[in-house]
Amino acid sequence: MAERNRLWISNPLALFTANDHQAPGGLVIENGVIVELLAAGQTPARPVDETFDAREHVVLPGLVNAHHHFHQTLTRAWGPAVNAPVLDWLPALYPVWSRLTPAQLALASKVALAELLLSGCTTTADHHYLFPEGLEQAIDIEVEAVRELGMRATLCRGSINVAGSHNSACVQSAEVILADSQRLAEQYHERDDGAQIQIALAPSSPFAVTRELMCASAELAQTHGLRLHTHLGETPDEQQACIRRFSMRSVDYLKSVGWLGPQTWLAHGIHFNQIEIDRLGAAGVGICHCPSSNMRLASGICRTLQLEDEGATIGLGVDGSASNDTSNMLLEARQALFIQRLRYGAGKITPEKVLGWATRGSAKLLGRSDIGEIAPGKQADLALFKLDELRFSGSHDPIAALLLCAADRADRVMIGGRWKVIDGQIEGLDLAGLIADHRQAASHLAGG
Numbered sequence: 142m143a144e145r146n147r148l149w150i151s152n153p154l155a156l157f158t159a160n161d162h163q164a165p166g167g168l169v170i171e172n173g174v175i176v177e178l179l180a181a182g183q184t185p186a187r188p189v190d191e192t193f194d195a196r197e198h199v200v201l202p203g204l205v206n207a208h209h210h211f212h213q214t215l216t217r218a219w220g221p222a223v224n225a226p227v228l229d230w231l232p233a234l235y236p237v238w239s240r241l242t243p244a245q246l247a248l249a250s251k252v253a254l255a256e257l258l259l260s261g262c263t264t265t266a267d268h269h270y271l272f273p274e275g276l277e278q279a280i281d282i283e284v285e286a287v288r289e290l291g292m293r294a295t296l297c298r299g300s301i302n303v304a305g306s307h308n309s310a311c312v313q314s315a316e317v318i319l320a321d322s323q324r325l326a327e328q329y330h331e332r333d334d335g336a337q338i339q340i341a342l343a344p345s346s347p348f349a350v351t352r353e354l355m356c357a358s359a360e361l362a363q364t365h366g367l368r369l370h371t372h373l374g375e376t377p378d379e380q381q382a383c384i385r386r387f388s389m390r391s392v393d394y395l396k397s398v399g400w401l402g403p404q405t406w407l408a409h410g411i412h413f414n415q416i417e418i419d420r421l422g423a424a425g426v427g428i429c430h431c432p433s434s435n436m437r438l439a440s441g442i443c444r445t446l447q448l449e450d451e452g453a454t455i456g457l458g459v460d461g462s463a464s465n466d467t468s469n470m471l472l473e474a475r476q477a478l479f480i481q482r483l484r485y486g487a488g489k490i491t492p493e494k495v496l497g498w499a500t501r502g503s504a505k506l507l508g509r510s511d512i513g514e515i516a517p518g519k520q521a522d523l524a525l526f527k528l529d530e531l532r533f534s535g536s537h538d539p540i541a542a543l544l545l546c547a548a549d550r551a552d553r554v555m556i557g558g559r560w561k562v563i564d565g566q567i568e569g570l571d572l573a574g575l576i577a578d579h580r581q582a583a584s585h586l587a588g589g
């Protein structure tokens with residue numbers, strides 16, 4: 142946008158704003174920020190340098206993915222884990238992941254990011270908790286990949302300092318974890334609107350780290366203005382494990398280590414009782430719903446509306462590519478629509494509701510007020526879809542058609558006013574070359 146500082150995306154087929162289908166005249170972008178929404182027949186208040194005719198496009202805010210594990214793109218459909226529930230799935234995969242090299246992580250990250258971007262996602266979280274010998278710079282590698290693709294990301298510095306039966310190669314001392322977390326915060330965390338890279342602190346789960354590390358992570362996060370993230374409520378037996386180890390249920394434990402507040406977002410959030418839902422909501426904790434992963438591993442169905450009613454924020458995440466096994470945010474929204482209808486009925490779970498979770502909901506989980514909506518003052522992060530494929534033929538409501546007819550690829554994607562995807566292709570990326578290198582890396586990892 143630097144060379145063309147005012148752009149009018151004119152007269153879209155449909156446009157999803159905070160108030161749903163308004164602004165039929167389109168939107169005006171100036172220096173990478175949305176400055177104007179236009180009513181039908183209205184034209185920009187001042188002359189523009191360029192107009193993009195969006196008559197064939199459904200325009201969404203760039204989708205925001207609030208939970209992922211990029212490295213898992215190398216172990217999609219991993220034979221021994223294909224039919225395993227989560228507690229058998231992890232031990233089947235950890236020995237493989239523990240062999241991950243820096244070059245493999247770089248490729249895995251690029252593949253995950255490219256896949257997300259092509260699905261209309263402009264900002265993603267990644268939860269990386271593997272730091273075996275030789276991979277101590279994992280987050281730095283991810284930063285490079287994010288910058289190369291030109292997306293935005295909250296990179297969650299994961300941690301494990303309690304050895305379990307399967308993850309011992311990935312254990313680090315609390316001292317090393319905290320020193321690296323502080324280094325990453327100081328080196329990379331951007332605080333201003335339009336930030337490209339942000340850092341969050343993210344024990345793999347509250348059971349993979351000591352109580353002391355949970356507390357120290359919360360303190361460090363507060364000092365640096367970082368958010369806190371972890372997995373919680375994914376399996377029904379987790380509460381028993383929590384009682385055995387800490388003599389309390391998981392939400393009490395979060396409270397006791399300084400995590401029960403709006404600075405925290407949790408992946409999954411399925412297995413909580415009503416009292417716990419009330420407390421999570423009252424504390425403003427965020428929940429990242431991961432429907433594909435939850436169905437794939439038969440984990441359960443998140444009680445999204447009850448959590449929302451009590452004050453929790455709901456966002457969406459694709460979760461790792463070994464439990465989904467794709468990184469497609471628009472298909473994830475479709476999955477959320479369907480699984481949540483099973484719980485709450487069709488009338489309460491609309492396409493607009495689910496797209497709200499996938500955009501402003503996820504943005505709020507990441508602590509961002511500058512993205513996730515098409516509104517004046519927000520970053521110009523947009524995903525544009527065409528409805529010209531066979532699967533859309535005969536469709537009527539364009540916004541509903543995206544989810545109901547299973548749109549899975551954006552025609553154009555813009556981040557901060559710059560086109561990153563044009564005609565369904567990522568600008569400047571040799572996708573065929575990336576796929577070839579990634580396949581080879583996956584095969585080496587499997588043979589390792």
Ligand SMILES: [Zn+2]
Nearest residue numbers: 372408460461
């Ligand atoms: Zn996960």
